[in-house]
Structures are given as structure tokens and as C-alpha cells.
Amino acid sequence: MSVLLIDIGNTRLKWKHIIQDKESQSGTLLKSEVPHYQWPDDIEHVVVASVSTNDELRALFQQKYGVSLKWLSEPDVGFEGFHHCYPDPQRLGVDRWLAMLGARVHSKNPVLVVDAGTALTIDLLNEHNQHIGGYIVPGQQMSAGALFGGTDRVEQYLDEADSGNMYPGTHTRACVSAGILRQQLAFIESVGKQYPQYELFITGGDGRVLAEHTETGYYPNLIFDGMELLCAG
Ligand SMILES: Nc1ncnc2c1ncn2[C@@H]1O[C@H](COP(=O)(O)OP(=O)(O)O)[C@@H](O)[C@H]1O
Ligand SMILES: CC(C)(COP(=O)(O)O)[C@@H](O)C(=O)NCCC(=O)O
Ligand SMILES: [K+]
Numbered sequence: 001m002s003v004l005l006i007d008i009g010n011t012r013l014k015w016k017h018i019i020q021d022k023e024s025q026s027g028t029l030l031k032s033e034v035p036h037y038q039w040p041d042d043i044e045h046v047v048v049a050s051v052s053t054n055d056e057l058r059a060l061f062q063q064k065y066g067v068s069l070k071w072l073s074e075p076d077v078g079f080e081g082f083h084h085c086y087p088d089p090q091r092l093g094v095d096r097w098l099a100m101l102g103a104r105v106h107s108k109n110p111v112l113v114v115d116a117g118t119a120l121t122i123d124l125l126n127e128h129n130q131h132i133g134g135y136i137v138p139g140q141q142m143s144a145g146a147l148f149g150g151t152d153r154v155e156q157y158l159d160e161a162d163s164g165n166m167y168p169g170t171h172t173r174a175c176v177s178a179g180i181l182r183q184q185l186a187f188i189e190s191v192g193k194q195y196p197q198y199e200l201f202i203t204g205g206d207g208r209v210l211a212e213h214t215e216t217g218y219y220p221n222l223i224f225d226g227m228e229l230l231c232a233g
Contacts, residue, residue: 004043007223008050010118083130098226100125103201105225116204143180
């Protein structure tokens, strides 16, 4: 069976094509690139999780895949293996929900799930699949954009580069990038310290560098793992 899984975040689209239940290919696209992309034919199931409305992309996939398309814009509240803490569970981001399900594929322990995308989210799921709650803060690009846009002289100087580390910066861009990285790491560490029995999982576009600094495995496919669990159950 050939299955196409798609995760549409606020910045990018990630896809995974599973061919005959074993082989798979994957990729990342900017949302503007999606209409020009050569999407595969002959797919039996297409599952799309989208955190924003994306009417145009929905119409595009609907036209291409018809009844094979399952479009998830919110958690499936009928799914039995998950206990929500939100009074209105449909307000919980579908990506956060799927990433928690994905972490469950890898561990039976309580899990602390970090998704470092447009926004950075942290979610806690206990061993009984009870969502304890979570946090939402701006992601790295958004944080930097707030500083560049909201001040006069914190500028993206072209003769400077992001530092890629968290040593004290010695020019403007390094101060911003190192500061944001250190802020995110301190945030993750602060929650982790309070929940030491929770196993840490990191995913998302900025997750790799965070995982390197926390000596945690990086799970770029956590949302797809959650989708596969959802489709199997
Ligand atoms: N080529 C890239 N294009 C855009 N963002 C990138 C790229 N490489 C890394 N990133 C980082 O990844 C983050 C977006 O992560 P991603 O998981 O794709 O977000 P979302 O799921 O919200 O669309 C951005 O904040 C940015 O810092
Ligand atoms: C928090 C998010 C913006 C994260 O999205 P992303 O960074 O992956 O684009 C998304 O999960 C969302 O829109 N959530 C709805 C509000 C909530 O989860 O409470
Ligand atoms: K996110």
C-alpha cells in the first residue's frame, strides 16, 4: 500500500511517502513551493495535518487525491489512546497532539515533547496518556523577527552572521542568535528539571541544534510517527 503523509506547519510543509509499507521517501517544502511540486500519483491514503486553515492547499490536495484524502485540522477527539486536558480539545494544535502520539510510539514512559518550529511548544504526556499541559513560545525566527522589527538598531547586518552557538555574542546578530538559543535551552531545561521522570523528545525545524545541546536524540519524524499510530489504531 502506498501512503502519503503531510504535515503543514506555519512555515513549511513536510511530507513522507511510504511505498508498499516499507520503503519511504521524505522532503520539506516552503508553502509557496507546494503548488509547483510534482506530487505522486497512485496513492491509496493521503493524510494531511495542518495547523492553519490553508484553504488553497486543501483544495489542491482535494483535487489531486479526492476521496483518498484525510484532512486533519484538529485532534481527533474520538481517539481512545489520549486523554485531553484542554476544556475544548479541538483548540489544541493538531501538530502538538500528533507529536505526543509520536513520542508514545518510541516510549511507554512519561514524555516531554519539544516541537521547535515557527512556535516552540513543550507538552507533557504522562504514562497513562493524560496530557498534563504545555507551553507555547515564539520560535527562533519569530523571536529574532520581533527584535529586528521592534527595535531601531538591533539590525540584521549583512556583514554579520548568526553565531550558531550560545557563547556571549560579540556583534549584534550573534547576541540575538545566541541569546535566543540559550533562552530556548534554558526553557527546556527548566521544564525538564521539574519533571525529571519525563523522557525528552525533540522535533521541528530548529530541533536538531537544540537536541545537540541537550544530548537528546532528535526525532524529525515525530509527527509522522503519530500519524502512523493514528492510522493503525
Ligand atoms: N530552510 C529553512 N527554511 C525555513 N526555516 C528553516 C529552514 N531551516 C531551518 N529552519 C528553521 O525551522 C523553523 C521552522 O521549523 P518547522 O518545523 O519547519 O516549522 P513549522 O512546522 O512551524 O512550519 C524556523 O523557525 C527556522 O528557524
Ligand atoms: C502552537 C502552534 C502555532 C505551533 O505551530 P507550528 O510552530 O508547528 O507552526 C500550533 O500548534 C497551533 O496553532 N496551536 C493552536 C493553539 C494551541 O495549541 O493551544
Ligand atoms: K511548533
